[in-house]
Amino acid sequence: MDSPWRLELKKLLPHAKFDESLSRYTTFRIGGPADAYVEIRDAGELAALAGSAGSSGVALMFLGWGSNLLVRDGGWRGIAARLRGDFEKLEFLPDGRVAAGAGVRVPQLVAACAENGLGGDESLVGIPGTVGGALVMNAGTRDGEIGALVQEVEIFDREILAPKKLTRGELVFRYRSSNLGGRIILGCVLQLKPGNKVDIMRRVQECQQKRLQTQPIHTYNVGSIFKNPPGLFVAKLIEQAGLKGMVCGGARISPLHANFIENFSGAKASDVLELTRRIQEKIKSAFNVELELEIKVIGEP
Ligand SMILES: Cc1cc2nc3c(=O)[nH]c(=O)nc-3n(C[C@H](O)[C@H](O)[C@H](O)COP(=O)(O)OP(=O)(O)OC[C@H]3O[C@@H](n4cnc5c(N)ncnc54)[C@H](O)[C@@H]3O)c2cc1C
Known part of the structure; x- marks a missing residue:
């Protein structure tokens, strides 16, 4: 049976989708389902959504184009929303x-x-x-x-x-x-x-x-994975460490730009995270440099 917050959301915003895979809404094409996904088209819908999420205590997150997001494979517990219509x-x-x-x-x-x-x-x-x-x-x-x-x-x-x-x-x-x-x-x-x-x-x-x-702009990716540490270029460090092209499951370090990871074959978020872990480890041991993620990682493992 639907929980009370789901019933209320259905009533307030009938176009909301439930248990919707977020992979469709990120440029990585990776990620598990959100409990609910809804496109907000005007100020009235926004006030209704925020009021309802607030009173029921359900987490509410706003996505843009999903071009800097890695959603973990377990998905997002709560409502993922996107601003469309009047907000475009x-x-x-x-x-x-x-x-x-x-x-x-x-x-x-x-x-x-x-x-x-x-x-x-x-x-x-x-x-x-x-x-x-x-x-x-x-x-x-x-x-x-x-x-x-x-x-x-x-x-x-x-x-x-x-x-x-x-x-x-x-x-x-x-x-x-x-x-x-x-x-x-x-x-x-x-x-x-x-x-x-x-x-x-x-x-x-x-x-x-x-x-x-x-840049490999025709592949599924989310741009630069790591921030450049002051005075350094991550892509160069990854290349010098010999990691360019490295594969983990369906994810690989882009052969064109080493600070990009591509989902080249049905990658899971766990493949991407394993690759980032290996890169961080190698760059630390080779150059004593700590790499910080630029992308936002959200959701459940
Ligand atoms: C091919 C490619 C090239 C790229 N090149 C660059 C580059 O040159 N420079 C650069 O900086 N980035 C680059 N990026 C990364 C990305 O495009 C940027 O970080 C972009 O600004 C993310 O916008 P988005 O709408 O996709 O945000 P999302 O990835 O959807 O979200 C990013 C964060 O913003 C939050 N957010 C989004 N919209 C809202 C909202 N309305 N209200 C509250 N929170 C919100 C999300 O919750 C999340 O925390 C590139 C990505 C790709 C795929």
Whole structure:
């Protein structure tokens, strides 16, 4: 028999799916089921979901595009939600500012900005995630991070069940992290640089081209697995340690970019985690360097 929270969720959001595999919602195509998965399309649905999860004590987690996530094989105990619909809107404001919903895909944001003669975000074009995920991760490249462009962020306050704005001064962005983890992010306002549309589009294309040559973007992966320690490149260390191409179950270290792991044949999360463990062990013994995961690992073993 369904538990009371499941019955309530079904009533509030009839499109919710139960015992839904999260592998469908991550670019790794790996992961066990969430107790429930639901796409939230507007503020009313969000308030209903947050209120219900809060009162029943069920864990609530927001996914973006799942392009930085490894969901363990046992899945997620609780509700996994994604912001769609009203949260996928972009609005161009005066003075080179853009309001972007958390569900907007980053490549779409960069393309729309370029189309409107706004640059400063070109290097983000190949980051496949959403604006929400990019804010949590402070996603970026050597040429810039999203945090540097942020003026304000809108979150959903679970205490008062209403949206709330965080100003620039309240935000902390560091290398692949921010103080937004654990919040529900609804969107942000970014400050871009007005410029020549043709030049901006050329830079966007150059960035895309560079990625095609250096990253296995046509495979199932989640981008860089480890953070680069200060002054070092993990991919180089892994290559020097002779680990490039190493296989564990259905997962392998990418032959193209050694800081990527590819799900090349029905990999399990446990295959990926075993590979990361072996890499960390080898890099520690060979170079005395501790590698920290960049990806987020969630769920039950
Ligand atoms: C081919 C490839 C290339 C990549 N290149 C780069 C790169 O150059 N630079 C880089 O930084 N990253 C890169 N990544 C990693 C990834 O795309 C980024 O980290 C991205 O910002 C993650 O966004 P997402 O929407 O997929 O977030 P997810 O992976 O879905 O989630 C990441 C975290 O954010 C949280 N989250 C997401 N949305 C919300 C929300 N609305 N509210 C609250 N929490 C939320 C999740 O709970 C999770 O903790 C790459 C990935 C791939 C597959």
